[in-house]
Amino acid sequence: MFSLPNNATIIEVGPRDGLQNEKQLVQTADKLAFIQALQHAGIQEMELTSFVSPKWVPQMADAKEIVKKSPKVGRQFVLTPNAKGVELALEAGAKSVAFFVGASNSFNQKNINRTTEESMENIAPLIRELKAQQVFIRACISTAFYCPYEGKVHPDVVIQLCKQFVELGVDELSVADTIGKANPVESYELFSALRKELPNTLLTAHFHDTRKLALANIYASLQAGISRFDTSAGGLGGCPFAPGATGNVATEDVVHLLDSLGIETGIDIDKVCQAVSYIEPHVSRPIETGMYKLFKTHSS
Amino acid sequence: MFSLPNNATIIEVGPRDGLQNEKQLVQTADKLAFIQALQHAGIQEMELTSFVSPKWVPQMADAKEIVKKSPKVGRQFVLTPNAKGVELALEAGAKSVAFFVGASNSFNQKNINRTTEESMENIAPLIRELKAQQVFIRACISTAFYCPYEGKVHPDVVIQLCKQFVELGVDELSVADTIGKANPVESYELFSALRKELPNTLLTAHFHDTRKLALANIYASLQAGISRFDTSAGGLGGCPFAPGATGNVATEDVVHLLDSLGIETGIDIDKVCQAVSYIEPHVSRPIETGMYKLFKTHSS
Secondary structure, eight states, X not given: OOOOOSBOXXXXXXIIIITTTOSSOOOHHHHHHHHHHHHHTTOXXXXXXXXXXXXXXXXXXXXXXXXXXXXXXSXXXXXXXXXXXXXXXXXXXXXXXXXXXXXXXXXXXXXXXXXXXXXXXXXXXXXXHHHHTTOEEEEEEESSSEETTTEEOOHHHHHHHHHHHHHHTOSEEEEEETTSOOOHHHHHHHHHHHHHHOTTSEEEEEEBOTTSOHHHXXXXXXXXXXXXXXXXXXXXXXXXXXXXXXXXXXXXXXXXXXXXXXOBOOOOHHHHHHHHHHHXXXXXXXXXXXXXXXXXXXXX | OOOOOSBOEEEEOIIIIITTTOSSOOOHXXXXXXXXXXXXXXXXXXXXXXXXXXXXXXGGTTHHHHHHHSOOOSEEEXXXXXXXXXXXXXXXXXXXEEXXXXXXXXXXXXXXXXXXXXXXXXXXXXXXXXXXXXOEEEEEEESSSEETTTEEOOHHHHHXXXXXXXXXXXXXEEEEETTSOOOHHHHHHHHHHHHHHOTTSEEEEEEBOTTSOHHHHHHHHHHTTOOEEEEBGGGOOOOTTSTTSOOBOBHHHHHHHHHHTTOBOOOOHHHHHHHHHHHGGGSSSOOOOHHHHHHHHHHO
């Protein structure tokens, strides 16, 4: 057969990726309670917030306060889309930042009005500056399997982009199936190739559950030797291209998969579900993840 | 890597397993419309109904009419729990029947007040009689991974029970993770062992999606060479041991997984979703499967 890793790391993206598209503003205190409850559940790496313009993403207007008031547990990422974001993140005391670029050129053009090359030209000096200040850098590669405009994205395009980031000195690559269209064989093949090409870089898989394949894709990625997964408590956060569909794969369901396989995460599923129960009244969608439904049944 | 099958067969269990626990009686005409719509979608094997006592399962009181009026497409199973059920099934003209036995002794005792051995003693003469009449026989092994009373069920127990059925002459074994607790490695290992031990028997995997692992387990079973899967349109049917949790894995989501891997099923996902939309108003739970949600978004 194949060997699976003994340990895995969850990068919780709920407070940032999960909440950013919620139209109703979530109070800063509720976000902080959510973050603390997730830390209490054993989460050691988390995307906290995003230093974007509050004009574009009003939900993230409290980024500075979130960074300052979150208990300093493990690695805490903030998303920084540009030089201004980096400046504000550093001012707030962030020690780990995340950049996003699509693997698909059309996606970048439609999304941020820049080609992939132009995006990289913008990000490169920021990465160099942050490296000089010993900031941990996570590069998130969206549309790494399929693009809503271009369809299938060739693995070589993803691999080349990842290599560029590694040459710039990033510490981690989060490779994402943004529209939830990858299948397990594609997941296995891309992550196997990335591990081979970039053996010294932290590789993280980010799957969306739009078509319910996220856990199968995570299993296939484990078979490829991947042991870092972006997940969102309660499955919060959606894919903007498929309204009504599930977006991020749920932390509690992924931890259950890993638990069942005997892969250690240090995370307590019931406590993740407690964190979900704190945030549930503040979000617009019912939370329907497998383990959260069981949790509600057991605790009711 | 490993090779996946080129073709797969879906055994649709929605009309029987999916509807049997619905408290509100579904009209026979609505069931027949559902069955026909599923056939129209390309389903070639289906559990139609169950010849159980209407006292115990009022929803299946129209079994005879369902068998008589369903268009004769492919293989159509009826569940027969005992000699009376077999008699009624044959009277109605059924050509394929299914028997259920748990792999767990405690499960059988709690469920039907018989040990596994006593169950087999009851079923054996029925199977011999049906074989003599050239009826196709499907043996469904429930709790083949975990039992709600005993916990983990040892694979050897399952393998021995399966061998007993094969010696009796059954044509197909459907091996079920009744409470949705199996993980992908367990799925791979049990089905690999069964294929090795019983190379000449049709082997079908039946997964429940209670903890959202069904598609990962199906992927692992494909890796073990399994190409027959029990599924339920709309994910209809629940696991009585976990109220509020999802039960059967959804036909439309499994066909999508298979489609995405290039594995032929002959089934049209949109048409399965149309069948689901016909039955949705008649069942008690909102239907939240991945592909049905996308279907509703696209068709609204």
